[in-house]
Amino acid sequence: MRACIVVALLVLFLVSPDLNAQGGPQTADAAALQAQIEALRAEYEKKIAELAQQLQELQAQVAATAAPPVQTSLSALNPSISVITNFLGRADNQQIFLEGERIDNTMNLREAEIDFRAPIDPYADGVLMLAVESAVPGVFEAGVEEGYVNLKKLPFVEMPLGLKFQVGRFRPALGKFNSLHTHDLPTTMRSLPTQEFLGDEGFISQGFSNDFFIPTPWDENQALNARLQVLTSGNIAIDPISETRISYLGNLRWFKTTGAHNTELGWSTYWHRSKDATPEVAVNVMDFLYKWKPFRQGEWKSFLLGGELFFSNRNPADVHPWGSSVFTQWQFDRRKYAGVRWDYTTTVDDPTILRRSITPYLSYYFSEFLRFRINYEQLWSGIASENGRKSLYLEFNWIFGSHPPEPFWVNK
Numbered sequence: 001m002r003a004c005i006v007v008a009l010l011v012l013f014l015v016s017p018d019l020n021a022q023g024g025p026q027t028a029d030a031a032a033l034q035a036q037i038e039a040l041r042a043e044y045e046k047k048i049a050e051l052a053q054q055l056q057e058l059q060a061q062v063a064a065t066a067a068p069p070v071q072t073s074l075s076a077l078n079p080s081i082s083v084i085t086n087f088l089g090r091a092d093n094q095q096i097f098l099e100g101e102r103i104d105n106t107m108n109l110r111e112a113e114i115d116f117r118a119p120i121d122p123y124a125d126g127v128l129m130l131a132v133e134s135a136v137p138g139v140f141e142a143g144v145e146e147g148y149v150n151l152k153k154l155p156f157v158e159m160p161l162g163l164k165f166q167v168g169r170f171r172p173a174l175g176k177f178n179s180l181h182t183h184d185l186p187t188t189m190r191s192l193p194t195q196e197f198l199g200d201e202g203f204i205s206q207g208f209s210n211d212f213f214i215p216t217p218w219d220e221n222q223a224l225n226a227r228l229q230v231l232t233s234g235n236i237a238i239d240p241i242s243e244t245r246i247s248y249l250g251n252l253r254w255f256k257t258t259g260a261h262n263t264e265l266g267w268s269t270y271w272h273r274s275k276d277a278t279p280e281v282a283v284n285v286m287d288f289l290y291k292w293k294p295f296r297q298g299e300w301k302s303f304l305l306g307g308e309l310f311f312s313n314r315n316p317a318d319v320h321p322w323g324s325s326v327f328t329q330w331q332f333d334r335r336k337y338a339g340v341r342w343d344y345t346t347t348v349d350d351p352t353i354l355r356r357s358i359t360p361y362l363s364y365y366f367s368e369f370l371r372f373r374i375n376y377e378q379l380w381s382g383i384a385s386e387n388g389r390k391s392l393y394l395e396f397n398w399i400f401g402s403h404p405p406e407p408f409w410v411n412k
Helices: 001-021 025-065 192-197
Strands: 080-092 107-121 124-133 141-151 164-170 206-216 222-232 248-256 261-272 281-292 302-314 320-333 338-344 354-367 370-381 388-402
Touching: 192 302, 192 320, 192 338, 192 354
Parallel strands: none
Antiparallel strands: 080 107, 080 388, 107 124, 124 141, 141 164, 164 206, 206 222, 222 248, 248 261, 261 281, 281 302, 302 320, 320 338, 338 354, 354 370, 370 388
């Protein structure tokens, strides 16, 4: 049809001078030809409009019935894999026993962790962390450190307030530091309150979690984040074995940014009801963190001040243990960090027994994949077997494979 129009226009152009000059019948023929051309043009435009309408309808039908796109990136078939290893040498001024074995004045491959991460589909990401751990040198235990799916969106509804879901085995949001793995800690050992209330390795559980932001229209430099978690009870130092099958955890976190200054405050509560011989248990944790990181020296300078306050009740025993930890850290340059932590806590079973420690440390980063730390700990305790303990730790961390996210005190 397009060719016919072009030919007709060409003919009209060729004959039009003669028609204009001679008039008569040729002028009538030219008018007829012009009318034919206009009819062809109108028909052509009508066909084009019909085809465009059909294409739009077909695209709408495809969009309404098609399945979501399949993840075709290489990471979907080949997950990101990291191997993270932690080696610890220690020197102590007294004998230390764990499970009947001496662990003082030893060197030990304390942990090797394999971290798998991959997008599952457009809706979710998967994480699996397998750990081989050794508390006693040469004795290893393998297990799942964490294994969960992060659900970022749903196919049938928009997720309000940035809502995300987490299902599986994970470190609950009980305080600031419980979510950190051993190799990510700012010090070699976890704080005394963490060990006393949550356990030597912190608190890990199975369950369901949702995470969402609360709007702060009054200040664009502030943010509120909330988490609600439903967990399997037990496996926490203050409540190691529980007949209550379900426990609950809530976490509210406030952020404030002003130039180079960042402030963070958090409140967490873990609770389960009493049942039969199991008393009601509630653990509350308040935490704070201040971070200074100048824009012009962000790679080279930073300062941290943070801490946690634990308090709990174990009715009907009417026992109310509590503890606190404060730490500070200064970054001297791109590689060197130094800090100190002060711990103070009662024991969970007897609040009249006190445990205190001071822990200075120096960390040196060869790169983001290799770190060395020297860490000293002085312990004063109402427990005679550990009172007066002095320990010097030499710690190496190394990573190969893809790099997992850095914790908040590393500015690489």
